[in-house]
Amino acid sequence: MSSLFNRTIVFLLGFMPKALVRRFAARYIAGDTLQNAIDLVKDLNRQGMMATLDVLGEEIHNLAEARFAVDEYKRCVKAIVDHQLDANISLKPTQFGLGQDVSVAEANIREVIQEARKFNIFVRIDMEDSRYTTATYELYLRLKREFSNVGTVMQAYLRRSHQDAVNMIPQHINLRLCKGIYVEPREIAYKDPVLVNQNYALVLEELIRGKVYVGIATHDERLVWEGMRLVRKYQLGRKDYEFQMLLGVDKELRDIILKAGHRLRLYVPYGNQWYAYSTRRLKENPQVARHILNNLLKPG
Amino acid sequence: MSSLFNRTIVFLLGFMPKALVRRFAARYIAGDTLQNAIDLVKDLNRQGMMATLDVLGEEIHNLAEARFAVDEYKRCVKAIVDHQLDANISLKPTQFGLGQDVSVAEANIREVIQEARKFNIFVRIDMEDSRYTTATYELYLRLKREFSNVGTVMQAYLRRSHQDAVNMIPQHINLRLCKGIYVEPREIAYKDPVLVNQNYALVLEELIRGKVYVGIATHDERLVWEGMRLVRKYQLGRKDYEFQMLLGVDKELRDIILKAGHRLRLYVPYGNQWYAYSTRRLKENPQVARHILNNLLKPG
Numbered sequence: 001m002s003s004l005f006n007r008t009i010v011f012l013l014g015f016m017p018k019a020l021v022r023r024f025a026a027r028y029i030a031g032d033t034l035q036n037a038i039d040l041v042k043d044l045n046r047q048g049m050m051a052t053l054d055v056l057g058e059e060i061h062n063l064a065e066a067r068f069a070v071d072e073y074k075r076c077v078k079a080i081v082d083h084q085l086d087a088n089i090s091l092k093p094t095q096f097g098l099g100q101d102v103s104v105a106e107a108n109i110r111e112v113i114q115e116a117r118k119f120n121i122f123v124r125i126d127m128e129d130s131r132y133t134t135a136t137y138e139l140y141l142r143l144k145r146e147f148s149n150v151g152t153v154m155q156a157y158l159r160r161s162h163q164d165a166v167n168m169i170p171q172h173i174n175l176r177l178c179k180g181i182y183v184e185p186r187e188i189a190y191k192d193p194v195l196v197n198q199n200y201a202l203v204l205e206e207l208i209r210g211k212v213y214v215g216i217a218t219h220d221e222r223l224v225w226e227g228m229r230l231v232r233k234y235q236l237g238r239k240d241y242e243f244q245m246l247l248g249v250d251k252e253l254r255d256i257i258l259k260a261g262h263r264l265r266l267y268v269p270y271g272n273q274w275y276a277y278s279t280r281r282l283k284e285n286p287q288v289a290r291h292i293l294n295n296l297l298k299p300g
Numbered sequence: 301m302s303s304l305f306n307r308t309i310v311f312l313l314g315f316m317p318k319a320l321v322r323r324f325a326a327r328y329i330a331g332d333t334l335q336n337a338i339d340l341v342k343d344l345n346r347q348g349m350m351a352t353l354d355v356l357g358e359e360i361h362n363l364a365e366a367r368f369a370v371d372e373y374k375r376c377v378k379a380i381v382d383h384q385l386d387a388n389i390s391l392k393p394t395q396f397g398l399g400q401d402v403s404v405a406e407a408n409i410r411e412v413i414q415e416a417r418k419f420n421i422f423v424r425i426d427m428e429d430s431r432y433t434t435a436t437y438e439l440y441l442r443l444k445r446e447f448s449n450v451g452t453v454m455q456a457y458l459r460r461s462h463q464d465a466v467n468m469i470p471q472h473i474n475l476r477l478c479k480g481i482y483v484e485p486r487e488i489a490y491k492d493p494v495l496v497n498q499n500y501a502l503v504l505e506e507l508i509r510g511k512v513y514v515g516i517a518t519h520d521e522r523l524v525w526e527g528m529r530l531v532r533k534y535q536l537g538r539k540d541y542e543f544q545m546l547l548g549v550d551k552e553l554r555d556i557i558l559k560a561g562h563r564l565r566l567y568v569p570y571g572n573q574w575y576a577y578s579t580r581r582l583k584e585n586p587q588v589a590r591h592i593l594n595n596l597l598k599p600g
Contacts, residue, residue: 187556
């Protein structure tokens with residue numbers, strides 16, 4: 001979607017009642033509770049998909065709130081073990097206090113990773129907006145020296161990403177590569193969707209050539225195609241990489257990836273802090289935008 | 301912009317009062333005088349950009365007019381030296397008589413290059429419309445044998461350009477590569493913007509692989525991206541190439557190029573012969589086109 005279109009949708013979402021946002025966004029979220037997420041992941045596992053659990057929430061207001069995140073993610077770890085789910089976890093550093101105090105956030109995240117390591121469960125540190133890019137990579141690289149069950153995310157829309165890839169490859173990183181969804185200034189992020197795709201392909205090849213385990217996270221079939229091409233070109237084994245998609249997006253593309261013999265992991269968010277996540281999802285969905293516009297513009 | 305769109309704008313510009321053209325085009329031109337250009341280049345230099353000075357004017361009516369160009373370019377050379385500007389000069393062969401007499405034009409241009417060489421200042425021979433392509437390359441290659449401080453320009457929209465590149469690479473050329481802005485018949489020039497871009501990328505890689513010093517002259521961010529990719533791929537040093545943009549176009553893109561650590565040279569035209577240059581610039585600017593249309597179509 002174009003940047004202007006995105007900005008229009010973000011603007012319109014401001015006028016949309018929260019209940020309506022929630023209704024449109026329901027498909028992207030497992031539900032309010034961990035039990036909802038467990039049920040959904042069991043179903044995905046039966047269909048041959050892996051999952052990553054995400055506790056909704058970000059940008060806390062004080063460090064006390066981070067305790068909730070630590071405790072809830074530990075419950076996630078326990079649920080994965082108890083229910084023998086084929087799943088790992090993804091967490092947002094700002095939910096652990098990165099906006100307030102880096103060392104507190106690091107201690108909080110370490111606590112989750114330590115718990116997960118007991119059961120050999122992998123932890124993905126999500127990447128948020130560009131205010132946190134450097135801090136998140138630094139945090140990740142420090143934790144990486146202590147733990148092997150940790151990875152982070154690279155956003156192909158950032159102009160810095162190729163250089164970040166080149167710099168980090170020697171450190172045996174594990175990355176999810178996505179386009180990126182936050183609203184960033186043109187000085188630091190590609191706005192042209194053609195360039196975002198070209199940069200995604202460039203960075204992906206750099207990572208695969210550098211023997212990085214990559215989560216190829218995209219709903220763009222052109223990039224799925226490019227991912228499959230690179231998997232063949234570099235003769236990767238089935239477990240040397242994975243495709244990733246968000247819950248609620250393009251079930252046909254899921255089937256296409258699975259039928260082609262690749263592993264696919266779904267990002268499964270749950271919880272009651274659904275608003276920020278939902279608005280980011282909705283602005284990617286042109287059909288939803290059309291619904292919103294129709295609702296806002298219809299008389300009466 | 302599409303060719304039809306371009307032709308429409310060229311047509312509409314014919315109805316536009318010259319004063320209005322000038323007002324819209326002011327941002328693309330340093331001013332009427334050499335002093336205007338000097339002041340502007342000092343400012344660009346302070347901001348970390350290099351410049352190339354251009355004395356506006358082209359297609360003279362008799363060879364006597366060429367004396368003006370020779371004298372004015374010598375004043376440019378003196379100004380660059382006196383003010384220690386990080387700048388070189390760009391000149392149009394038709395302003396030196398190429399349309400009347402090749403050998404007179406060559407003698408005139410030689411006089412400027414000789415003067416510039418005393419101070420180690422580089423001279424770029426601009427490329428004009430396709431009537432002059434062969435004559436300009438031949439002129440350049442003759443002068444190249446006498447002087448090392450001279451280069452010319454290749455236009456990626458011309459179908460012949462890739463072959464021209466292959467032919468000239470062994471002669472240690474120095475080229476600015478641009479898309480090209482003149483209105484050319486389809487038989488000799490690509491009209492499809494996708495093909496112009498593909499040909500630009502093809503020719504650029506041919507030149508860089510052939511160790512040619514290239515001025516990567518474009519405002520198309522996709523080509524800037526391609527330029528940066530090739531610079532990395534062929535591991536060019538910072539002084540093995542430069543990016544180039546015209547004065548008045550896309551300041552954000554300037555910053556993007558500079559922040560990525562590349563050298564950038566701005567094309568700085570000055571003088572009172574601003575009409576032909578301005579109409580070529582305006583037809584590239586869709587916002588200006590909208591203004592013109594609004595002005596022409598509004599009632600009263």
